Amino acid sequence: MSNEPTKIDAKGYWSATVRLTISLLVIWFAVSYGAGVLLRDVLDNVSIGGAPLGFWFAQQGSIYVFVALIFYYCFAMNKIERKYGVKG
Amino acid sequence: MDWTIFFVVASFGTYIGIALWARAGSTNDFYVAGHDVHPMINGMATAADWMSAASFLSMAGLIASLGYGGSVYLMGWTGGYVLLALLLAPFLREFGKFTVPDFVGDRYYSTAARVIAVICALFVSFTYIAGQMSGVGIAFSRFLGVDFNTGILVGMGIVFIYAVLGGMKGVTYTQVAQYCVLIFAYTVPAIFISMMITGNPVPQLGFISNVRGEDVSMLENLNQVVTELGFIEYTSTNKSWIDVFAITGALMFGTAGLPHVIIRFFTVSSASAARVSAGWALVFIALLYTVAPAVGAFARYNIIDTVNETTYIETDDYATAAEGITSNGGTPVPEWFKNWERTGLVGFEDMNGDGLMQIRGPNAPDGLANEVTINNDISVLASPEIAQLPEWVIGLMVAGGLAAALSTAAGLLMVISSAISHDLCRRTLFKGMSDKTELRIARVAAAGAVAAAGLMGMNTAKLAFVAQVVAFAFGLAAASLFPIIFLGIFWKRMNKEGAIASMAFGLISTFSYIYYFKFVDTDPSHWFLGVSPEGIGFVFMFFSAIIGIVVSLVTAPPPQDIQDLVEDIRVPGTRTRHGSVDDDMGPMDDHTPTPAE
Structure with a gap:
């Protein structure tokens, strides 16, 4: 194979990846453990439709956010890959 | 019966x-199905791979009886996919081999580590598969x-x-079907049940809607009904929050560490395909997992509504007896109850001899005893009849x-x-084995595993512990496999000694704790930090990671070759060969130049 790989900034790529991962895990923690377990009693004072909000996060909301998190991660990783010259 | 035979x-x-x-x-x-499965197809196969007989039949009923307490399964068994997508799957795919012990053995340049990983993988998989076969x-x-x-x-x-015959390739496409x-x-x-109870055809929306034709929400109504019968509110639990926290954690990290889930992501073509595929897997899983809490709540509502205080029918001639009861101004037990009574999944014992069926919780205000037993699987199995479907x-x-x-x-x-065939035979015992021989051994091993x-499965009744083993599988995956795979990617300094210590601790401590509190001393007040056997894997996971880190720091760092390998798998498209670790590897993926070229 003759084509020399384009300039890859592996260090920059990795630190951007780690930063993104940490911020997404904060959201992951907030919607499940945060809203669904630790802050449930507070959130339950509010309703979404006919369900207490904390209960809803534990049984429905967290799952929707999980799905969104993974697809956002794919989107953001593609951008990071382009920026640092990485071919995914 | 005929329709069942037809569909099966x-x-x-x-x-x-x-x-x-x-x-x-x-x-x-x-x-690995040739490494070329489409990410969406793999996502669908992963969803089927992941959702077992327990997810399909038992989970909704479990949620129905636990109410809010059932949330641990919903969050735990879906949140793990976020960890998998962000922390493991793309990097393990970039590593580019076949199995989880492959990664452990190569990353930690150690036969001992590989063999311990094989033991973990076999133990987790066998405990899980017996339940499926039964x-x-x-x-x-x-x-x-039959x-x-x-x-x-x-x-x-x-x-x-x-x-x-088909190995992973055959398994992938049958899983899609x-x-x-x-x-x-x-x-x-x-x-249909959602429409019947709330008038909304989307179960996820029906779950938060009002009862059809009334001005009160389904959940509020359910809370009221169950507390009147002496149960705790549906939207609350009597588990401690620390236990809810730990069980959710053990299920999440256990999911991410389960070998049969991880290897599904080896079948796609690249690290970025593995990320997208994890997203699709969770979409397909969420389709069932967001419907399940609705099915559970509807079932709880419906069963109380249609069974409580109805008149029991002894005879086999349901129609005549029911007519007699109705003409006397009573309500007969619904027919589905009589149908399922034959299977033993529901039962009635008339404690107070009044002929009526009382459903009661532990704190019933009227002091009556519960007379109706309902197996968790009924919520799903009887749902077509409850909804009066054909x-x-x-x-x-x-x-x-x-x-x-x-x-x-x-x-x-x-x-x-x-x-x-791969980790024990090809990579440990008989290193120079040809691809053809390995394939033959893999087939024989698969056949042997089917038989085992x-x-x-046939002996589950005798192996009483099989019913309790879900805790084992997730706890062990969380405490023994997750930390070393995660640290192996995110911490270059992690070495062979650290990995072996970490896995050995996770395996032994979790196994002993679960065994002790499930079979020797079942008193919850003795639990460590108040954490149940189901949740202990989460706690030991942290200990096992700390032990791995400390042991690594006091022993020699891993060889340069291995540290380079870790850098390679972090950055897609830069994977090159690394000495003896990759000796037996086939050609690299086409985007990766090998040093020789």
Whole structure:
């Protein structure tokens, strides 16, 4: 194979990846453990439709956010890959 | 009955047809389906692989009886996919080999680490697969009038054909078909029940809607009904928050560490495909997992509504007896209850001799005893009849339950056979083995694993502990496999000594704790930090990671070669060969230049 790989900034790529991962895990923690377990009693004072909000996060909301998190991660990783010259 | 036979035979025929079409020609096909499965297709296969007979049949009923407490399963078994997508799957795919012990053995340049990982993988997979096979046996004996053991033999035969012939390739495409069967069977009755109770055809919305024609929400109404009968509110729990926290954690990290889930992401073409594929997997899983809490709440509501305080019917002639009761101004027990009573999944004992069926919780205000027993699986199994759907829908449910059990069993078989043929034979015992020989051994190992799983399934009644083993599988995966895979990617300094210490601690501590508190001392007040055996894997996971880090720091750093390998798998497209670790590897993926070129 003759084509020399384009300039890859592996260090920059990795630190951007780690930063993104940490911020997404904060959201992951907030919607499940945060809203669904630790802050449930507070959130339950509010309703979404006919369900207490904390209960809803534990049984429905967290799952929707999980799905969104993974697809956002794919989107953001593609951008990071382009920026640092990485071919995914 | 005829419809059930029709759906079961038709679905099994489809699986065999797919197996004959997708035969494996090489170890690459057999272990990872040639690395070229489309990310969405793999997502669908992963969803079927992941959702077992327990997810399909038991989870909604479990949530129905636990209320808010059931949330641990919903969050735990979906949140793990976020960890998998962000922390493990893309990097393990970039590593580019076949199995989880492959990664552990190579990253930690150690045969001992590889063998311990094989033991973890085998232990987790065998405990899990026995439950699937007995699920198949139960489905056959209950619905097709076939003997329990014969049912398991039929199930073994089907899995044998597509797992042994097709390997991962056959398993992947049959899992896609099985996903379609199971999701259709699950959602159709749910839609009708949601319409019946709330008037909203989308179960996820019905869950938060008002009761049809009334000005009170379904959940609020349910809370009121269950507290009046002496249960705790549906939207609350009597578990401590620390235990809820720990169980959710053990299920999440355990999910991410389960070998049969991880290896599904080896079948796609690249690290970025692995990320997208994890997203699709969770979409397909969420389709069932967001419907399940609705099915559970509707079932709880419906069962109390239609059964409580009705008049029991002794005789087999339901129609005449029911007519008699109605003409006297009473309400007869619903017919579905009488139908399922024969299977032993529901039962009635008239404690106070009044002929009426009382459902009561532990703190019933009127002081009456509970007279009705309801198995958790009823919430799903009886849902077509409760919704008054035609008889063929029940046949569909049976085919769906079998699809869920068989697809999970097949995924586990792939882990077992590759752990034996690849990790033990090719990479540990007989290093120079040819691809052809390895493929033959992989087939023999898969066949042996089918037989072993079947035998375990047939003996589940005797192996009392099998019912309790879900805690083992997730706890062990969380405490022994997750930390070393995660640290192996995110911390270059992690070395062989640290990995072995970490895995050994996770395996031994979690196993001992669960065994001790499940079988020796079952008193919850003795639990460590108040954490149940189901949640302990989460706590020990942290200890096991800390032990791995400390031991690594006081011993020599890993060789330069290994540190370079870690840098490579972090950055897609930069993976090159690293000495003896990659000696036996086939050609690299085409985007990766090898040093020789």
